[in-house]
């Protein structure tokens with residue numbers, strides 16, 4: 247069937263979970279035992295040549311089935327859509343999904359339902375980039391400013407950013423685009439690493455990984471804090487002794503504190519010269535972040551990985567509540583909403599240092615930062631993408647880190663495709679790994695897929 251009449255013929259979903267809690271990878275003050283998981287979606291088409299779209303949103307274990315169910319609820323908006331129309335205007339899908347008059351009640355535009363929208367919208371952009379034969383960052387960087395602006399829902403934004411302002415920002419950024427793209431290919435995009443700083447790691451491991459991070463060319467590391475002040479003092483001292491003065495060392499409390507506690511705790515750790523304090527308090531508390539920021543300066547305040555949507559980012563910026571904006575590729579409503587967030591950040595002059603890690607978040611978010619460098623903010627100054635060295639082996643086009651930089655992906659798409667073998671092994675609870683694990687633990691009953699048992 248030729249591509250111009252091809253349609254989305256199916257939307258497949260998978261509850262994929264990795265047993266990361268067993269190594270304390272990813273452990274922090276609020277999330278001591280995450281099993282990194284993906285509610286994974288494949289938009290299958292009849293366009294031939296394997297043209298399909300892959301996307302996902304990220305959770306940390308229990309509840310990933312709820313997330314998958316939310317993705318399933320969107321199927322009626324997806325299946326049957328003409329591929330060419332969808333690729334020419336992904337906003338048409340994004341608007342239909344966020345505007346579903348009944349599902350909207352579950353948000354609006356926040357939480358499980360909105361993350362489900364993000365998974366599907368990300369899959370649509372993967373499809374669009376593959377059809378164009380370009381990596382997503384390049385598809386976006388080559389796009390006309392007017393088309394990019396047409397991909398953004400400006401509702402609730404125009405008191406901070408109008409369509410005309412967005413258009414002007416994108417037009418201004420066209421100057422020097424080719425040189426920046428050449429620089430991106432040559433140097434990549436700067437990264438920092440969180441791998442040394444998980445809360446569950448012993449001090450020796452922290453020190454060894456911090457030293458390795460410096461040797462590998464990273465410009466910054468990050469430590470999890472917030473569970474025990476004396477432990478944090480000891481761990482920050484250990485890390486600072488390893489990396490020396492001047493090296494950027496961020497700290498991350500993962501929403502652990504009240505506002506006054508955040509100020510007191512951060513002030514106590516200030517002697518170790520933290521570059522930023524991340525998620526000091528509730529991600530919804532815009533004014534709380536603003537108060538913390540005023541009190542802990544010159545330590546910077548960073549947040550965003552749990553900000554529901556563009557409206558929260560708008561308020562964080564309007565309230566001068568953050569120094570660093572940490573968008574996430576899979577928390578909000580996908581690429582369309584992240585275009586709005588990148589433009590808001592550019593308007594307010596706040597650097598974007600995306601949240602990544604988890605499973606597949608590095609693969610996705612590198613595209614957004616690279617697009618930002620080439621075609622929005624035009625700079626990598628004070629900008630770094632988080633990097634965590636876990637689970638990349640499950641992706642067909644995994645991130646490549648060279649000398650502390652993300653290398654620009656070259657393969658068409660959004661780097662979202664997980665290997666079929668990994669999906670088969672880690673689908674919960676009937677995939678090979680989990681079925682064997684449940685049997686080993688004596689919970690073996692029911693570890694066979696009922697669908698298979700019937701067959």
Ligand SMILES: [Mg+2]
Nearest residue numbers: 498524525551
């Ligand atoms: Mg964080």
